[in-house]
Amino acid sequence: MSSNIKLTYFDFKGRGEPIRVAFAYGDVLYVDNRIQYKDWPSVKATTPLGQLPILEVDGKVYTQGFAILRYAGKKAGLYPSDELEALRVDEALQVIEESFNAKIGQSMGIQDAEEKKAFRSKLVTEVLPPYAAKLDEYCDGGYFGNSISIADIAMNEIIVWIKSGMLEDIPADFFDAYPNLTQMYKNVTEDSKLKSYFENRK
Numbered sequence: 120m121s122s123n124i125k126l127t128y129f130d131f132k133g134r135g136e137p138i139r140v141a142f143a144y145g146d147v148l149y150v151d152n153r154i155q156y157k158d159w160p161s162v163k164a165t166t167p168l169g170q171l172p173i174l175e176v177d178g179k180v181y182t183q184g185f186a187i188l189r190y191a192g193k194k195a196g197l198y199p200s201d202e203l204e205a206l207r208v209d210e211a212l213q214v215i216e217e218s219f220n221a222k223i224g225q226s227m228g229i230q231d232a233e234e235k236k237a238f239r240s241k242l243v244t245e246v247l248p249p250y251a252a253k254l255d256e257y258c259d260g261g262y263f264g265n266s267i268s269i270a271d272i273a274m275n276e277i278i279v280w281i282k283s284g285m286l287e288d289i290p291a292d293f294f295d296a297y298p299n300l301t302q303m304y305k306n307v308t309e310d311s312k313l314k315s316y317f318e319n320r321k
């Protein structure tokens with residue numbers, strides 16, 4: 120079956136994966152267009168801002184991972200209708216962007232191994248804990264809102280990423296100190312609408 124919605128991202132999780140998870144949660148039909156690195160230079164030139172993810176709907180192109188996630192969340196029933204609950208979800212997303220996405224992303228661009236190690240060590244001991252503590256406080260009911268939302272989906276992907284141990288010098292047990300985030304991770308990974316997606320995803 121074809122769809123009028125096409126998500127284009129690299130063939131890994133990154134900023135594209137929360138969107139894929141949200142679509143899976145809502146059984147939203149879409150084309151999962153995965154770009155290989157070798158093809159990126161030619162694709163880059165065709166994108167609005169030279170970056171991914173992009174979303175095409177009925178031929179129109181949209182950028183910005185969390186904006187696209189919000190669209191996916193509204194379609195999938197993962198975005199609160201209550202204004203203040205939605206404000207908390209949006210706030211959490213912005214904190215995730217400013218902290219884990221931006222700072223870890225910045226560390227990935229450091230070429231010198233010693234410099235990268237020192238930068239990441241400071242992230243773990245000084246920079247990230249205040250953000251993680253605030254996010255943990257917001258998640259005290261097991262979710263950022265009253266039930267699962269795109270903020271949980273996005274944060275869960277950060278936790279899965281760090282727990283995988285793939286990020287050198289960022290300890291896999293970083294989130295063990297945050298009980299509410301740990302509970303949220305459990306809630307999302309065991310969600311009946313997502314279990315099969317998580318078991319089968321690349």
Ligand SMILES: N[C@@H](CCC(=O)N[C@@H](CS)C(=O)NCC(=O)O)C(=O)O
Pocket residue numbers: 133134163169170171172182183184185
């Ligand atoms: N503000 C953008 C940032 C997008 C971004 O940084 N994309 C990266 C991958 S996660 C990218 O396309 N990198 C390749 C490049 O810049 O050439 C968003 O939130 O979507």
